[in-house]
Amino acid sequence: MTAAPLSGRRAQAARNDELILEAARAVFTADPGAPISAVAERAGVGISALYRRYGSKEALLQKLCGDGLKLYIAACEKSLAMDGDPWEAFATYMVEIVEADSSSLTIALAGTFHPTEELYRDSTRAAELAVEVHRRAIEAEVLRPDITVADISLLFEQLASIKLGDEPRTVELRHRYLALMLDSMRMPPAHRPLPGPPPSEAELEQRWAPPS
Known part of the structure; x- marks a missing residue:
């Protein structure tokens, strides 16, 4: 059975999560001491969107x-x-x-x-x-x-x-x-x-x- 497509809001949240993880990997492998704000900036998402998904670094x-x-x-x-x-x-x-x-x-x-x-x-x-x-x-x-x-x-x-x-x-x-x-x-x-x-x-x- 084919999974139902995500709603617009859920699809955007999933995309944001993907962007955050890609950005976090790039940022923290380059500099483990980087602040979490650097991840949000690289991912192009607001810091509040990041914290809604991940409560801390x-x-x-x-x-x-x-x-x-x-x-x-x-x-x-x-x-x-x-x-x-x-x-x-x-x-x-x-x-x-x-x-x-x-x-x-x-x-x-x-x-x-x-x-x-x-x-x-x-x-x-x-x-x-x-x-x-x-x-x-x-x-x-x-x-x-x-x-x-x-x-x-x-x-x-x-x-x-x-x-x-x-x-x-x-x-x-x-x-x-x-x-x-x-x-x-x-x-x-x-x-x-x-x-x-x-x-x-x-x-x-x-x-x-x-x-x-």
């Missing part, structure tokens, strides 16, 4: 991290549900996590708010699933046996730290280095062409250009 941070955990859980479950090539299942997990970019939230927001009971539960579930994804790849002998779950967690953070050029270029570079990582993690080792061009000298130097 803490609540907004909890929502962002909760959504990130749910994406992580979904990526693990997708990998574990795959039949066939065990390496492809593991590689799919890696790709899905990088595309979800939940590690950017970890880097920026860890220790900046008080987790809720739901966040603790989802965090426990995510950790259990990550262990299972790792265990299957090790037992199938497609993943280097000296790579641990903690190693993989920090590899995700390394990829999330890549920010060069606009968003599409950043995504392209993250996938390039993910491919390089995957080839080094695989048993037996693989050597495939890397996706996307390497960063140019101009791109690297542009990071030092003062704001105009």
